[in-house]
Amino acid sequence: MSEKTELDETTTRDARASTTPPSEVKTSAPVGAGDGGSGRKEAEASLWADAWRSLRRNPWFLVSGALLVVIIAMAVVPQLFTSVSPHACDLSQNRQAPTADQWFGTDIQGCDYYSRVIHGARNSMIVGVVVSAGVFVIAVLVGLLAGYFGGWIDGLLSRTTDMVFAIPYMLGALVFLNIIEDRGPMQVALVLMLFTWPTSARLMRGSVMSVVNSEYVMAAKALGAGHVTIMRRHILPNSLGPLIGYSTVFIGIIIGAEATLTFLGVGLQQPAISWGLQLTDAQSYVTSSPHLLLFPVIFVGVTVFAFMTLGDAVRDALDPKSKR
Amino acid sequence: MTRYIIRRLLQFVPVVIIATLIVYALNFLMPGDPIRALAGDRPMSEAAMETIREEYNLNDPFLVQYGKYVWGIITAGDFGSTFSGRPLSDIIAQRLPTTLMLAAVTFSIQAVIGIIAGILAGLYKDRFIDRLVQVTTVIMVALPTLVIGFLLQLIFGLNLDWFPIAGTRDGLVSYILPGIALAAVSTGMAARMVRGELVDALQSDYVRTATAKGLSRQRVVLRHGLRNSLIPVVTFLGADLATLLGGTMVIETVFNIPGLGAMIVDSIKGQEGTVVVGIVTLFVLFFVTINLIVDLLYALLDPRIRYE
Numbered sequence: 001m002s003e004k005t006e007l008d009e010t011t012t013r014d015a016r017a018s019t020t021p022p023s024e025v026k027t028s029a030p031v032g033a034g035d036g037g038s039g040r041k042e043a044e045a046s047l048w049a050d051a052w053r054s055l056r057r058n059p060w061f062l063v064s065g066a067l068l069v070v071i072i073a074m075a076v077v078p079q080l081f082t083s084v085s086p087h088a089c090d091l092s093q094n095r096q097a098p099t100a101d102q103w104f105g106t107d108i109q110g111c112d113y114y115s116r117v118i119h120g121a122r123n124s125m126i127v128g129v130v131v132s133a134g135v136f137v138i139a140v141l142v143g144l145l146a147g148y149f150g151g152w153i154d155g156l157l158s159r160t161t162d163m164v165f166a167i168p169y170m171l172g173a174l175v176f177l178n179i180i181e182d183r184g185p186m187q188v189a190l191v192l193m194l195f196t197w198p199t200s201a202r203l204m205r206g207s208v209m210s211v212v213n214s215e216y217v218m219a220a221k222a223l224g225a226g227h228v229t230i231m232r233r234h235i236l237p238n239s240l241g242p243l244i245g246y247s248t249v250f251i252g253i254i255i256g257a258e259a260t261l262t263f264l265g266v267g268l269q270q271p272a273i274s275w276g277l278q279l280t281d282a283q284s285y286v287t288s289s290p291h292l293l294l295f296p297v298i299f300v301g302v303t304v305f306a307f308m309t310l311g312d313a314v315r316d317a318l319d320p321k322s323k324r
Numbered sequence: 325m326t327r328y329i330i331r332r333l334l335q336f337v338p339v340v341i342i343a344t345l346i347v348y349a350l351n352f353l354m355p356g357d358p359i360r361a362l363a364g365d366r367p368m369s370e371a372a373m374e375t376i377r378e379e380y381n382l383n384d385p386f387l388v389q390y391g392k393y394v395w396g397i398i399t400a401g402d403f404g405s406t407f408s409g410r411p412l413s414d415i416i417a418q419r420l421p422t423t424l425m426l427a428a429v430t431f432s433i434q435a436v437i438g439i440i441a442g443i444l445a446g447l448y449k450d451r452f453i454d455r456l457v458q459v460t461t462v463i464m465v466a467l468p469t470l471v472i473g474f475l476l477q478l479i480f481g482l483n484l485d486w487f488p489i490a491g492t493r494d495g496l497v498s499y500i501l502p503g504i505a506l507a508a509v510s511t512g513m514a515a516r517m518v519r520g521e522l523v524d525a526l527q528s529d530y531v532r533t534a535t536a537k538g539l540s541r542q543r544v545v546l547r548h549g550l551r552n553s554l555i556p557v558v559t560f561l562g563a564d565l566a567t568l569l570g571g572t573m574v575i576e577t578v579f580n581i582p583g584l585g586a587m588i589v590d591s592i593k594g595q596e597g598t599v600v601v602g603i604v605t606l607f608v609l610f611f612v613t614i615n616l617i618v619d620l621l622y623a624l625l626d627p628r629i630r631y632e
Contacts, residue, residue, distance in 0.1 A: 060462065162335070166343040166612050168570040171588075171604050172350075178592045178600075179353045256468030260574050263470060264589050279474070283578075286489070290482055293474055301471040308466035 047241065051317035061313035067306040074118055075125035084115040086273055095289045104295045108281055117295045120275045123185050123268060124303065127258040128251040130189040131196065136247050138197045143204025143243075144231055148212055158205070165198040170257065177266040188267050192254055203246055207239040214238075245315025252307030259300045275300045328623060336616050340609065347604050348390050393601075403602035412602040415587065422492060423572055423583035429496075429503035430568055435561055438511040439554070442518025446553075447545065449523055457515055464512030469571050473505035473578040490580035502579045506571050510564045514557055521553035555625050562618040569607050 055061045074081055089111035098105040104113035146157040172195040180187050211217065212235060220230050261267035262276025263283075270277060275296040282292035377383050384392070396402040403412035445457035464472075480501060481489030488498045525531060526549050534548045535541075572585030580586070584603050591599035 159335075159338075163339060163342045166339045166615075167346060167608060168567065168611055170570045170573065171607060172346075174573070174588070174592060175347060175350045175600060175604060179350060252466065256470065260468065260470045264573065264577060265593055279470070286477070287482065290478055294478055297471050297474045297478070301467050301475070304468050304471070305463065305466040309462060312462075312466075 055317045058313050060309050064306040064309040071303050075121040078119045081118045082115045084112045086115045086119040105291050119273045123274045124255045126185045127189045128255040131192045131254045132247050132251040134193045135197045135200050139200035139204045142201040143208050147205045147208025161198045161201050169195040174266055183269055204243050207242050211238045241318035245311050248311030249308050252304040256304045340612055343608050344605050348601055404598040419584045429499045430506040433503055433507040434510045438514030439518055441515040445519040446522030461512035461515050464508045470574050472508045473575050476501045476505050492581055502575045506575045517557050525549045525553045559618050559622045
């Protein structure tokens with residue numbers, strides 16, 4: 001799967017970037033001082049304030065942010081966008097081309113396609129957010145434990161990570177989902193989580209390892225702080241940056257993966273309303289009713305694009321090395 | 325270096341065993357009784373079902389089944405057979421060329437377009453061509469393969485009617501759209517990577533020295549700048565060859581190409597467990613092997629990397 005390459009590339013890119021700790025900024029000199037913000041308060045020079053300042057100037061961030069607001073609204077309150085029920089269908093009016101009245105035409109059941117496509121946002125979003133949140137938690141746990149303690153704990157966790165990483169996640173998910181008979185968003189999300197966590201865990205382990213030997217951690221140790229305190233107070237805040245950016249990109253990757261798996265017949269099932277299912281139906285009528293294909297394709301594309309671009313912008317903003 | 329190679333080879337074995345075991349185990353859990361499904365509506369005698377189960381080792385304990393299966397692959401290249409009795413190695417031999425052809429087209433697009441676009445953007449940094457490449461690659465990288473495939477099909481297949489939208493009857497031409505769709509994400513990434521590396525290289529001391537020596541711009545760029553910039557890209561494209569296989573499932577289904585990827589999807593729908601396990605195992609082996617080769621190649625190509 002090509003999305004997988006994005007996963008791989010992220011690890012290498014961040015592995016290279018992680019030679020400098022992502023946010024020593026917080027404990028050492030304010031980094032924002034150099035770029036002309038001389039009159040600003042100390043608090044504003046924190047990593048996050050600094051990131052926010054550079055984000056506001058990034059056109060990609062503004063565009064993808066605006067798109068996301070619309071898409072999230074669509075997933076939460078689809079009624080804002082359409083008053084037509086996605087279940088109000090008239091079989092005699094099936095596969096009609098778009099008109100002024102029905103902007104996206106009708107589907108093979110004669111339902112209003114605009115309403116169907118709008119209502120499709122919710123399932124995609126649930127899968128994307130649930131998987132990304134779950135993988136975030138797994139990655140933080142695995143990365144912290146492996147990177148902080150090292151030794152046999154690292155050995156065990158890293159070898160486990162390697163094993164799962166060896167299975168291309170689309171293949172793994174395809175085979176695993178196939179043995180589940182009733183598949184809702186939660187089942188699909190769990191299976192995707194099972195096969196996609198290694199990239200994030202590796203990323204987190206790398207950034208933990210890049211701060212674990214820094215002076216402030218040693219100082220905390222010397223002062224007698226416990227493992228939990230060191231991890232919570234010193235390591236976590238300074239190593240979370242890359243993972244946060246990546247988790248946003250990851251929502252996009254997962255939404256693409258879910259649509260793909262559903263399209264291949266192992267994701268969500270009828271009667272769920274989902275872009276992947278719409279693509280499956282549309283494929284049989286691609287020559288006679290191309291609009292059935294076009295609209296879900298655009299919606300999946302825009303959603304994935306928005307998440308991935310936003311995540312990239314956040315990741316760049318949180319990486320002090322990328323600043324010029 | 326030798327120690328690194330040995331350690332990497334030793335890691336390879338358990339990874340292969342466990343990965344294939346997981347795939348095999350997952351399939352073991354597939355719902356329904358495939359033998360009954362094979363019999364269809366007509367009832368089959370208990371004895372006949374027993375014979376078939378025996379033939380496919382379905383009565384052995386799980387690990388024994390797995391062992392026999394792996395032994396068969398290693399000793400005889402025997403990936404098992406379909407329930408209709410056709411050896412899977414036959415199907416693989418028949419469909420592999422199609423998938424390899426698709427992979428070759430995809431790989432050529434990635435390497436040629438990706439590298440050229442990256443070089444142009446790097447050489448003319450902050451000029452129009454650079455901006456164009458940057459915007460295009462952001463879009464290419466951020467769209468799922470599925471979406472790119474369908475968009476190409478709609479625009480260049482249906483609307484403009486330049487390329488066939490399904491099948492492989494037209495030879496090389498029918499691989500172009502699927503190849504572009506499959507290549508898009510990695511082409512974008514390769515281009516960005518080449519650009520970044522080249523920009524760094526052109527600002528480095530050794531390039532400045534070469535220019536100061538009075539070498540021609542062409543020689544400086546080709547011999548000094550590019551040479552170092554291409555190392556990470558070579559390994560990236562190599563590693564990508566492995567992940568490309570997963571993408572064939574999607575693209576072969578979208579464009580109705582009769583390759584191995586489409587075969588996996590079809591046999592999952594038809595609950596043909598042996599076919600799924602066989603081809604997925606083949607893919608996983610390929611994936612793990614290529615990753616191993618790329619890791620070793622990387623260590624070899626880049627002397628800055630030292631493995632303890």
